[in-house]
Amino acid sequence: MVGEMVENKQVIFKGYIEGVPKETDMELKVGNMIKLEAPKGSGAFLVKNLYLSCDPYMRGRMRDFQGSYVPPFNPGSVIEGFGVSEVLDSDNPNLRPGDLVSGLTGWEEYSLIYKTEQLRKIEPDDIPFSYYVGLLGMPGFTAYAGFYEVCAPKKGDYVFVSAASGAVGQLVGQLAKLHGCYVVGSAGTSEKVDILKNKLGFDEAFNYKEEQDLDAALKRYFPEGIDIYFDNVGGAMLDAALLNMRIHGRIAVCGMVSQHSISSPEGQHNLLALISRRIRMQGFLQSDYLHLFPRFLENVISLYKEGKIVYIEDMHEGLESGPAAFVGLFSGKNVGKQVIRVAYH
Amino acid sequence: MVGEMVENKQVIFKGYIEGVPKETDMELKVGNMIKLEAPKGSGAFLVKNLYLSCDPYMRGRMRDFQGSYVPPFNPGSVIEGFGVSEVLDSDNPNLRPGDLVSGLTGWEEYSLIYKTEQLRKIEPDDIPFSYYVGLLGMPGFTAYAGFYEVCAPKKGDYVFVSAASGAVGQLVGQLAKLHGCYVVGSAGTSEKVDILKNKLGFDEAFNYKEEQDLDAALKRYFPEGIDIYFDNVGGAMLDAALLNMRIHGRIAVCGMVSQHSISSPEGQHNLLALISRRIRMQGFLQSDYLHLFPRFLENVISLYKEGKIVYIEDMHEGLESGPAAFVGLFSGKNVGKQVIRVAYH
Incomplete structure (x- = not known):
């Protein structure tokens, strides 16, 4: 499978908005092809996206405003967001095929990731992987x-x-x-x-x-x-x-x-x-508090395993459900954390 | 002079207000008499008021609202506020005639003070006494x-x-x-x-x-x-x-x-x-920070004596100038701290 050319469905950000996002601000693009390979010397890795996260802050990236703590999306480009992904090929010494990562990825089936510092490896555990964009994200x-x-x-x-x-x-x-x-x-x-x-x-x-x-x-x-x-x-x-x-x-x-x-x-x-x-x-x-992240992960994983906390997710199926799921956040349609399942692991 | 009956001019709070205070919300009352004496066994002291302070928070006491951090004034009663006063007679062991005090007193020429814990003695110094309702108050x-x-x-x-x-x-x-x-x-x-x-x-x-x-x-x-x-x-x-x-x-x-x-x-x-x-x-x-008051007094007095800070006062003369001076706060008429000189020391 590595090295193969496959179709890569994507959700594209169409252009800057004002007010509340609409489904038509995004577009499902089909027919785009990607080579399942992390180029030698790039330091990048190629992932298959499993779960994508719908978060309200993303609306801020849809506005044409540079002064925020996070830069705007580029019109015509794939939407960026938090996700959980499986590494298919890696030119990065820290990751191997089969590893799972969470962090910033693209709203598409496969992503070639150069900004590798924006993801962290997930240690296999008996916790649902999708929680890494919610409870543990x-x-x-x-x-x-x-x-x-x-x-x-x-x-x-x-x-x-x-x-x-x-x-x-x-x-x-x-x-x-x-x-x-x-x-x-x-x-x-x-x-x-x-x-x-x-x-x-x-x-x-x-x-x-x-x-x-x-x-x-x-x-x-x-x-x-x-x-x-x-x-x-x-x-x-x-x-x-x-x-x-x-x-x-x-x-x-x-x-x-x-x-x-x-x-x-x-x-x-x-x-x-x-x-x-x-x-x-x-x-x-x-x-501002990332120095506390390891302690957070340790504490919350323990609490979850002890049955002391639960976490409610609203799971939508398929990349194509992304725009509606995201838009639904702003009218409270989601019941719990809104996640999109792009692929099964 | 102690034991004598004298006239005691007063500024009376007429009744609850809404919006910005007006001079007519207060009234100068003449002809009231007071005995210059602290009754035996009362623990009170009788003072001659020298300076009275006009402070914006006092507007809050003119409203009929009990839920604030300071209770409303009583309609028909003398206005209460911060002042600097000279003790004329005392039934309180901590104060003697001639002592100067700062704290809560009445908008009148003389006040018989029972709530003695709301004033503190001023140690004689080469700092203007009026500063004890401003820079040092x-x-x-x-x-x-x-x-x-x-x-x-x-x-x-x-x-x-x-x-x-x-x-x-x-x-x-x-x-x-x-x-x-x-x-x-x-x-x-x-x-x-x-x-x-x-x-x-x-x-x-x-x-x-x-x-x-x-x-x-x-x-x-x-x-x-x-x-x-x-x-x-x-x-x-x-x-x-x-x-x-x-x-x-x-x-x-x-x-x-x-x-x-x-x-x-x-x-x-x-x-x-x-x-x-x-x-x-x-x-x-x-x-909420009164535990720091002694340190404040020490620090600010030092800075003032070293010539490192100055303090601008807007001094009005006479108790009768009080209502206009107070009302002026709300249109920014005062240049610096607004004080009323009731009497010379």
Whole structure:
């Protein structure tokens, strides 16, 4: 098979967008051929992509804006994203055919990878490989770094998580429970609320779409107020949370889904609470905490193996399902971490 | 004089307000009599008020809102505020007639003080006594605690201070300069800008009222971006600063003057910058840092005596000037710390 020329279906980024992504911003391209080979002297490796990750931050790469922490996609090129892949051929001394890697790859069946430092080898284990773009990948590490490093949690803290059944939120809530906190999550369907309460072990959960008054909802679930708000959404929920924070409360501002609402025309109105309640509100990116990644991996793998945490995935089948899966993130269609299975291992 | 009945002019709080305070929200009451005596067994002391402080936070006490960190004034009662006073009679073992005290007193000529723990004795020194409600009082300590404890300053940091010639801002800027930072201040008149540059040693200063575009103004003064924004105003300036923060920037949210603008109907729009730039935005109150007060007093008195810092006051004469002086804070009429001289020592 190595050395062979095969078809390589791809998902192409068509051009810069404004607002919420649409399926038509991407295009499935068929008929492209690739040689299954890592050229000698290139240091590259050639992979077969198994799982691709749909992450809200990718929307930022669809805009024509160079000033962000991650550069825009190139119109006409394959979409780049996190994935789990199998090495088919390698000119890189650290990897051999058959190895599994996770990290940045292309939305295509096969990728020739030159930026080898953007992937890490996965050690075979009895954990689903797809978890390496979720629980054990960027979203999981965002939850871990955000909760422990930004939220400064204490046992007994009242913790609120928005978008709580999502790729990040579901781990935040479970880590908070393990830390001895009282945890309430919000989500946008009754199915998700059920998952939060019955599968993920949240103390309480509510469907924000069924609440007339978010402030009243938070007062109902947090009569004593909120110590930690892990904000995945911004907007009206952030404003409501500000009114319910306890003195010396902490808000971790994470939500890339919130790009839209946090910069919404109506704006945030309740920042005055920051002063009287002495709230710390902090934006963060997991990439600032990479020195903690090995510890994260070790801790979370242990917790998973001990049955102390679970992880909900929304698995779509086939590369061609990618654009719809990605677009669905922005209307909350995904139930759990959104993954695309490109090929079976 | 002790034991005598004398007239005690007072400034009375008339009733709860909304919006910006007006002079007519307060009333000068004449003809009230007081006995210049601390009753035996009361533990109280009777003072002659020398200086009274006009502070923006007092507006919060004029609203009918119990949930704040400081309770509302009582309609019909004397306004309470920080002052510097001379003890005329004392039933308190820690104070003797002739001692000077600073802390919470009444807007009146004489006050009988039962809450003795809310004042501290001033040790005689060659520092103007009025500084004990400014440079060496709550505003100065707010600057000190906010700058060192909240802003986490480093030598070479780019520091922006709004309302920079005010009671708090002027010390923030000077401490930042002494810390080796580059410091720019904004203010609302050319006179204040001149003071910032020529008396307070700011590197640059600008009149925000003359700027069409605050974002462009900040880009002009901070081509490399802002590491620390000491926010005394909120609103549009905070939004502009958010767009100009450097990665890992810090925003200390202090501004009680900003109560109005920070909760303005238009809201804050640029919080998305918190994430991509990993900004920490923190509200604070000086009262959380009182353990540092002795060190603050020692440090700032030393710096003042060494001629390394100065302090600008706006001194109004007479208790009757109080309401206008206080109201002037909210339109920036004061040049420097607003003080009322009630009596000469």
